[in-house]
Amino acid sequence: MSISLTPNQERFIQKKLQAGKYNSVEELLEIALRLLDEYDRGEAEWVKDVREKIDAAIAVSEQTAPIDGETFVNQILDRFEQQRQAEK
Numbered sequence: 001m002s003i004s005l006t007p008n009q010e011r012f013i014q015k016k017l018q019a020g021k022y023n024s025v026e027e028l029l030e031i032a033l034r035l036l037d038e039y040d041r042g043e044a045e046w047v048k049d050v051r052e053k054i055d056a057a058i059a060v061s062e063q064t065a066p067i068d069g070e071t072f073v074n075q076i077l078d079r080f081e082q083q084r085q086a087e088k
Contacts, residue, residue: 013025013028016028
């Protein structure tokens with residue numbers, strides 16, 4: 001496999017190697033690819049979690065009396081704010 005790098009990418013890699021934290025380009029790429037894989041898995045997990053929450057919300061909404069749009073949005077915003085405060 002042949003890979004073409006931009007000058008900025010090449011400088012970035014050279015700086016990392018010169019700093020002595022990595023022993024080779026191969027080591028640096030292995031770490032970068034592992035991090036990319038972790039990122040992709042995390043993103044897929046997030047999408048799955050959001051879909052489950054949407055499905056649960058739809059199920060609840062099918063068993064709940066309708067409300068006007070403004071009330072609905074305000075309730076959602078309140079719940080997001082409560083969750084954000086709880087995470088702090």
